[in-house]
Amino acid sequence: MTGSLFQCTAADLATKNPDTLPPDLSVGEAHEWLVANEYDVAPVVTEDGPQGYADIEILSEAPAEAALQSHLSTISLANIISSDAAFGDVLTALYETPRYFLGGRNEVTGILTRADLNKSPAYIHLFDRLSTLEEQLAELIIQQDIDWKTTVSFDDETVKRIGKRHQRAQQANIELAEIHYAQFSTLTRIISEFESCWRACGFSSPGSASRQLNELRTLRNAVAHSNLVLETTSDGVLEQGRTISDLEQIYRTLQQCLAALG
Template identity: 25%
Template structure:
């Protein structure tokens, strides 16, 4: 019954605000890099190079913008490149490959940062900001990721119910996992008459159910190992979000983190196409 909160098998009607496209629209049209970038700290071209390097080290910054006597930006310097000469010898220009607009959607930012630790942000016709991988930990990004993972789990539930009659999926799990799910079910049920046992099953159990479901894996072109790895990494991110950890990417390499987000999005697009076909 729980999945009918977003999709009715009887009517084929999707509930408003439950599709991946709608989730993406919110974060493409309204929630952008504008809401998470930091102002770009700057030094003057006349500043002492040693002092600039010391400032970067103290603040744990990799880069600073450089301005002239009239506060016009000339470019930027990178800490590791600074030597003993004057600042003007180390100024680099803001090339298009390392500058994004403040209107860049959050949903695109992960892949932009795939091979870069940070990018500069164009705001009000000038490079006034910087966004780094660390900014992914900010609340508004967590909201997007939580929504993405929640929708991903709803789709997993849907495909389990599509491939199994009632609770026949229980045969795949060991008795201990079923016992845990039933315990959670009893604790959560209360007056929630629509709650199902499946909704009380952990994501690691859903992984094992669908991993053992040949039709599902064939339909979505998953190998057993690839599906297992994807669900393990999704679970890592979800746990970091649920426990409000300082860093939600601490347990994953950045490349793996970005690929998990990309894979979830690709799965949701394909899943919705199949559901609505």
């Protein structure tokens, strides 16, 4: 299944051919340039190739008149990521470190940061999988022969809206089973209330199913409405909104469900 879905790699997300700094600047000049361009980091390059990178946090603590070359950070294997790293690997890597460099022959070809997860390739990648999961959840409910209209306490308006969408599809000769016209939130509620369904998705309890499916629903809404997938690029306990660790866990749930139902 995954082979037919949209793949998103580190190269798809990274800022390509990033601006670079010469090494003969002062710390103050380099810091001013980073601030003016709204960069956190930038490679420092000579004719011989990359010499390291300037980090705005480090420079802000160094004397402004000092030589930039004395306050460079090293570009090492620890902060280099393969251009073909898959989306899940990108999430894991960015959880560990907030930025990476992509490289070619003695050159920096890209910079990947947590903020890049809010770019369109990530949205397409996630939407493809969330849409597939939505179809699979509807099919699971059909396969389990769930009498969802009478056994789940939906309000009358929810059932009516589903019925109207189904009726319009019938009139257009593009009819599917009625459950396919339910919203994602409706599907996840049904799944979390029936043991045969939540176990089929790989969950261990109804509480776990309800919580994790709700997180998937929230992510789906963000993707569908082009809201931020990653709501904060830091990961402190005081931060509000979806963090990199949250996104990594939700994506793991998504992959788990797809694998269980695929």
